[in-house]
Amino acid sequence: MSRNPEEPVYNRIEEARTALGLSRQDLADKAGVHYQTIGYLEREEYSPSLVLALRIAKSLNQEVSELFSLNPFKKGK
Amino acid sequence: MRKRNKFYWFEGVTEKGVKALLNDENSKYRWLRPQRNRRVLVILMGIGLVLTSMGSYWPTLKTNLNIDSGVGLIIYSVTAVFVILAILGGYSFLRIAVRSIADAPDELLDERQIAVRNTSFRYAYFILGYILMGLMVLILFGPELQMFQDEGNDGSFVVVATLFACASLPSMVMAWRERDI
Numbered sequence: 001m002s003r004n005p006e007e008p009v010y011n012r013i014e015e016a017r018t019a020l021g022l023s024r025q026d027l028a029d030k031a032g033v034h035y036q037t038i039g040y041l042e043r044e045e046y047s048p049s050l051v052l053a054l055r056i057a058k059s060l061n062q063e064v065s066e067l068f069s070l071n072p073f074k075k076g077k
Numbered sequence: 078m079r080k081r082n083k084f085y086w087f088e089g090v091t092e093k094g095v096k097a098l099l100n101d102e103n104s105k106y107r108w109l110r111p112q113r114n115r116r117v118l119v120i121l122m123g124i125g126l127v128l129t130s131m132g133s134y135w136p137t138l139k140t141n142l143n144i145d146s147g148v149g150l151i152i153y154s155v156t157a158v159f160v161i162l163a164i165l166g167g168y169s170f171l172r173i174a175v176r177s178i179a180d181a182p183d184e185l186l187d188e189r190q191i192a193v194r195n196t197s198f199r200y201a202y203f204i205l206g207y208i209l210m211g212l213m214v215l216i217l218f219g220p221e222l223q224m225f226q227d228e229g230n231d232g233s234f235v236v237v238a239t240l241f242a243c244a245s246l247p248s249m250v251m252a253w254r255e256r257d258i
Contacts, residue, residue: 032187033187033188033189034099034186034187034189034190036257036258037187037188037189037190039257040189040257046189048188049188051188052187052188
């Protein structure tokens with residue numbers, strides 16, 4: 001389920017989360033969402049609102065622009 | 078001090094009840110989570126609702142049961158009670174299967190769950206429109222229904238089934254559509 005399936009929002013949540021050693025549940029608790037919502041976000045099946053994107057970025061100590069993009073991220077960057 | 082369990086009268090859920098279902102606290106209902114099992118439950122619920130409405134037409138269906146006799150009336154009434162209890166059970170299982178997301182207020186859900194709930198209600202509304210249209214056709218062209226009368230087709234079963242359909246359709250839609258709940 002996405003806000004606009006025609007224009008998915010790509011993200012690096014999983015990469016940033018595992019780098020910090022957080023589980024989906026840990027990140028969900030920090031961002032104030034259900035753990036399955038983190039799963040949907042990581043699979044890019046759901047595009048977050050700006051508020052949620054900011055909360056996730058804050059939870060992962062990153063900038064929103066580092067985590068989310070309208071273009072696919074290059075591997076390993 | 079223990080926090081009070083808030084009851085949401087309009088939605089018919091409690092704060093603790095919804096949170097418990099959202100947090101997987103009760104593992105005995107885990108078998109309801111896979112989409113395949115949820116879809117089976119939706120099909121069973123649909124069959125149950127149709128059977129409940131058929132109860133209204135039992136007297137005119139070609140059954141050998143004579144509900145004017147004492148024994149026939151008891152069989153008819155006991156069957157009706159069991160069918161309604163089965164529907165009630167199915168409705169409860171459906172709510173558990175979708176973690177009460179279809180009935181929960183915004184403040185207990187996150188933004189994706191709210192979006193999923195709202196989409197389910199939108200589809201349920203369309204489906205309900207078709208059900209009501211079918212009912213109109215049935216009432217106009219089908220056997221005559223009576224309400225609160227000793228004889229004839231007792232229309233209350235159709236009313237009960239429609240009310241249960243109204244209540245359970247959003248959960249049914251959600252249980253059918255969503256891959257992960």
